[in-house]
Amino acid sequence: MSQNPPDGFDPNDPLGTWRSIRDANLDAWARGMTAMVNTESFAKAIGMQLDTILAASAPIQKAVHQYMESYLAQVNMPSRNEVVSLAARLTNIELRLDDMQSQLDELLTAVRAIQLAPPPVAELPAPTDAPAAPPAAAPRRTRKARTADQQ
Amino acid sequence: MTTASAAVDTEQLARQLFEEMERLGKSSETFARLASRRLSVQIGQTPRTTIWALNKMRLYHYHPQTLPEQRKPVPLLLVFALINRPEIFDLCPGNSFVEYMLRQGYEVYLLDWGRPGLEDAEFDFEDYALNFLPRAVRALQRHTGKREFSLLGWCIGATLCTIYAAMRPNDGLRNLVLLTAPLDFANKGAGPFNRWLNTEYYNVDELVRQYGNVPGEIIDYGSKMLKPVENFVTNYLKLWDNLDNQAIVESWLAMNTWVTDLVDFPGAAFRQWVVEFFRENKLIEGRLMMEGRPVDMGQIRASVLNVIADKDHIVPNCQSTTAMDRFGTRDKLLLEMKGGHIGLMVGSGASKRTWPQIDAWLARRSG
Known part of the structure; x- marks a missing residue:
C-alpha cells in the first residue's frame, strides 16, 4: 500500500485512502462512545433499561413457572426446583466424599510412615536349646480381635 | 488537490485494483467458511490430565515438557475468573501461557471452575475462595507430594486468590501472582x-x-459495552481487512472462540461482587467477613507479584495498585505491563514481555 501524501489523499491508492479515512472516523467514534458509556447518565440509562426488562419479565416468568409446575406434577415429572434440589444434594455428597478421600489419604500416609519407621528395639528372648525360628509376621488384628483384647 | 508527485498513474491504479480483487476473492472464500462455521480452531490443546473433580470443577495437570531434573520444585496453580473459560491461559500452540511455563520447567496445574448450574446459584466468594480452592490445593499437594506451591490468579480469579492467601496463610502458599486484580x-x-x-x-x-x-x-x-465501537464494529472490520492472512484469521478465531464461550456468573457470587466489592468496597477496607472473621490482606505471607496492564479498561489500575500497601508480605512487587486486560497475557506482546517477566520473578522464588 503506498504512502499517503500529507493532504491525506493519494489518487494512486484510493482504497488505502478510504481505509485511512474510515479508521480515523472509527477512532473518533470509538473515543466518543467510550467516553459516553463512562458517564453517570449512561450508567442510569443502562440500569433503568435492565430494571425495565426485569419488571416486564417478572410476571411472565411467574406465570410460566406456575404453569410448568402444575403441568409437570400432572405428568409425574420432577419440576426444575426438584431437580435443582437433587443436584444440590449430590454436590453436598461430593463434598463429603472429597473430605473422606482426603482423610483416607492422610491415614494411608500415616500408616506408610509407621511401616517405614524402624521397628522398636525388643527385649532379647531368653536362650533356649530349641533352634531359632524365623520371625513370625505380626498377626493381623481384625476389628473383632481388637475389640476382644480391649475387653 | 492533486500535486505533481501524486499524479494519477493508471497502470499502478489498475494493478492495485487487480490485487484488491484478488484479495477480495480469497477473503470471500474465507468469509464464507467462517460464516458457515466450517472454519474453526481448537483452543486449550496442551495435553493435560484431570487429577481432581468436584461438582463441575476440575483440576488439570499439564503434561511436563522438560526433564524431571530441569523442573522447578514449586508447582504453579492457575486460577481464572468465574466468568469465561480458563482456556485463555492455553489459547493455541505458540500463543499459550501454559505451554510457555511448561517449557520453563514448571509443573503447571489449572483450576477450571466449570459451568455453574442452577444448583450452584447459592455459591458465593467464600465458597469459591475458602471451600473449593483449598480443596483443589489439597488435591494438588497430594498429586505433587509437596506442600509448597505458587498461585496465579487473573481478574476475579486474582481476587479469589487474594482472599485465599489472606485466610489460609499457612497452607503452603509460597508465591502469589495477581494479574489485573480487582x-x-x-x-x-x-x-x-x-x-x-x-x-x-x-x-x-x-x-x-x-x-x-x-x-x-x-x-x-456489559463487557462489550465498555468499548462498544471496538467490540461491535472494529473487531469485525479488522478481521475483514485481514481475511487473506491465514495466521491473523486463526488468531482472531481462537480469541473469538474463547470470547463467545460464555459462562454464567453464580448468582450469590455476582450479588456479593456488586454489593460487597463494588459498592461497599469491603475487601480492601478489611470489612469483608468470611468464616466469621474479616479477610485481612495483612495476613498474606507469600511473596506477591501484582501485574497491571496500562490499557486495562475492565479493571482500572487504581483497583490493583492501592492494594500493595495492604499485603502483609515484605516481598512484593508491582509490575506495570503494556497491554489491555486480556492482551496482557495473550499475543506476541505477552510472550515477549509479560510471560518472561512472570517467569523471571517466579523462577527466583521457586527454587
Whole structure:
C-alpha cells in the first residue's frame, strides 16, 4: 500500500485512502462512545433499561413457572426446583466424599510412615536349646480381635 | 488537490485494483467458511490430565515438557475468573501461557471452575475462595507430594486468590501472582463498571432472583459495552481487512472462540461482587467477613507479584495498585505491563514481555 501524501489523499491508492479515512472516523467514534458509556447518565440509562426488562419479565416468568409446575406434577415429572434440589444434594455428597478421600489419604500416609519407621528395639528372648525360628509376621488384628483384647 | 508527485498513474491504479480483487476473492472464500462455521480452531490443546473433580470443577495437570531434573520444585496453580473459560491461559500452540511455563520447567496445574448450574446459584466468594480452592490445593499437594506451591490468579480469579492467601496463610502458599486484580473499588469514577453497578437503578437483587445465575450473555454484553465501537464494529472490520492472512484469521478465531464461550456468573457470587466489592468496597477496607472473621490482606505471607496492564479498561489500575500497601508480605512487587486486560497475557506482546517477566520473578522464588 503506498504512502499517503500529507493532504491525506493519494489518487494512486484510493482504497488505502478510504481505509485511512474510515479508521480515523472509527477512532473518533470509538473515543466518543467510550467516553459516553463512562458517564453517570449512561450508567442510569443502562440500569433503568435492565430494571425495565426485569419488571416486564417478572410476571411472565411467574406465570410460566406456575404453569410448568402444575403441568409437570400432572405428568409425574420432577419440576426444575426438584431437580435443582437433587443436584444440590449430590454436590453436598461430593463434598463429603472429597473430605473422606482426603482423610483416607492422610491415614494411608500415616500408616506408610509407621511401616517405614524402624521397628522398636525388643527385649532379647531368653536362650533356649530349641533352634531359632524365623520371625513370625505380626498377626493381623481384625476389628473383632481388637475389640476382644480391649475387653 | 492533486500535486505533481501524486499524479494519477493508471497502470499502478489498475494493478492495485487487480490485487484488491484478488484479495477480495480469497477473503470471500474465507468469509464464507467462517460464516458457515466450517472454519474453526481448537483452543486449550496442551495435553493435560484431570487429577481432581468436584461438582463441575476440575483440576488439570499439564503434561511436563522438560526433564524431571530441569523442573522447578514449586508447582504453579492457575486460577481464572468465574466468568469465561480458563482456556485463555492455553489459547493455541505458540500463543499459550501454559505451554510457555511448561517449557520453563514448571509443573503447571489449572483450576477450571466449570459451568455453574442452577444448583450452584447459592455459591458465593467464600465458597469459591475458602471451600473449593483449598480443596483443589489439597488435591494438588497430594498429586505433587509437596506442600509448597505458587498461585496465579487473573481478574476475579486474582481476587479469589487474594482472599485465599489472606485466610489460609499457612497452607503452603509460597508465591502469589495477581494479574489485573480487582481489589480496591474506592474510586467510584474509575471505569464504566464502577459507575454502572453503583447506580441505584441497577437492581442486582431482582436480576439474581429472576435468573438464579446471571447469564453469560448479560456479562458479555456489559463487557462489550465498555468499548462498544471496538467490540461491535472494529473487531469485525479488522478481521475483514485481514481475511487473506491465514495466521491473523486463526488468531482472531481462537480469541473469538474463547470470547463467545460464555459462562454464567453464580448468582450469590455476582450479588456479593456488586454489593460487597463494588459498592461497599469491603475487601480492601478489611470489612469483608468470611468464616466469621474479616479477610485481612495483612495476613498474606507469600511473596506477591501484582501485574497491571496500562490499557486495562475492565479493571482500572487504581483497583490493583492501592492494594500493595495492604499485603502483609515484605516481598512484593508491582509490575506495570503494556497491554489491555486480556492482551496482557495473550499475543506476541505477552510472550515477549509479560510471560518472561512472570517467569523471571517466579523462577527466583521457586527454587
